[in-house]
Amino acid sequence: MTEPVSHARRIRERAAAHPGQPVYRHIAADGAEPVFDWRWLDRRSDQVAGALAERGLGHGDRLGLALRNSPQFVLSVFAAWKLGAVPVPMRWDLPDWELDRVREVVRPAVHLDRGELPWLDGTAGREPVALPDIVSPHTHGICSSGATGTPKVIMGTSPSVCGPHYNRPLADVWQRVPPIPSPQTILVLAPMYHINAFSTLNNLLGGDRLVVLERFDAARVVDVIERYRVSTFTATPIMLQRIADVPGIERRDLSSIEWIMQGAAPMPASLTRRWCELVGPEKIIMAYGSSEGVGITAIRGDEWLTHPGSVGRGIWGTEVRVLDDAGASVPDGQLGEIFLRMPGSDRARYLGATPQLTPTPDGFRSIGDLGHLDADGFLYLADRRADLIVSGGANIFPAEVETALIDHPKVADVVVIGLRDEQWGRRVHALIQPADAADPPGLAEIRAFAKSRLAAYKVPKSIEIVETIPRSEATKVNRGRLLAARGG
Structure with missing residues (x-):
């Protein structure tokens, strides 16, 4: 895959080239584990797209998705891309009054929640409509409560176009030898309203396979890793702690794991060392970034052992600065506010009244996190300024x-x-x-x-x-x- 193509076209290409290839498995809360192939994903998303178009969803419109991880969620996202619309996953686990506040900011042309599941399933009887090759102006929106609890909706940084990076795993920044096998089997642990989980749909378009949990359950995670030979997943520290606490975890078969990534919060040193023992330090990546996409740092477990507590150095062109309240760089080891700059990272925008991030004169931006750098340029997080x-x-x-x-x-x-x-x-x-x-x-x-x-x-x-x-x-x-x- 070299030439950029629309998400809509990539779905159709995958279905034409690999119609019967099982690529999406749903691990349902009721114990079922259905699997779906590219032919089904393409045809069903065409049907959903036609039904959404009849409800008024069109190019550039936003599709609100307050749905659990499910085949219906994936079909709705694909359908939005096929109409040139922008899928905006929302936290379905919010109380109604808070979800209503988020909807007021998103202003979706169509909103789908669990009450719409019968309608979505009912589209299976439709005749698929012919849809043009079209590009959404934004790949997606992501909702975040932010530190203050006020709705924060971040529009993605790029249109819905697939490029070569869609099948380049984060782990490849270390140019591992041997290289990570492709396709990967990616286990999705978090709800897909979270950016790390949602972005696995890019991997799906890039040729990888997804195994998606409807709801996180540590014991079931271990079973699924063994049964489906999972090669990678992204998790929060509390998820990793609960998996590591599964009775007999040391005797379970985790040999299929090529790499895992941790983010979202500082990782306790004891837990990092535990996972180094479980899968090997070279297979662990700790990353720091944000839904705004201002930049990303990362560190592999074997590097972490010599820089314990660090979230690494900038990758993919990310530059890191730690500044004081006057905007001046602080000495190594001194606490300050973290600012990042990465090529092409200045396009994300907040919807509604949320103030936009204010860049420094030379283009560095911060989401309000505090930390420090060491003499080798490794970054260490402290916490959010608001906390x-x-x-x-x-x-x-x-x-x-x-x-x-x-x-x-x-x-x-x-x-x-x-x-x-x-x-x-x-x-x-x-x-x-x-x-x-x-x-x-x-x-x-x-x-x-x-x-x-x-x-x-x-x-x-x-x-x-x-x-x-x-x-x-x-x-x-x-x-x-x-x-x-x-x-x-």
């Missing part, structure tokens, strides 16, 4: 405290927030999901454990035992919502 806790005049990063506490044997999951406090301004407060509900940790033992790993001023002053940490289906947590529920 910073100022307690007694000292700056404390929740992610650092969470990383320290997660290794406590009685802690299954943890999130740290800064509650209002008359004495400290904000006090470090840890919400803890115990490993054993009948034997939760107490404040004294949590504080003693934390003191062995953190400076005294970073140690939680209060804890709260909860049945479960309220994470989204993508395993992300909204600290702002947790703060609001506890008085801000």
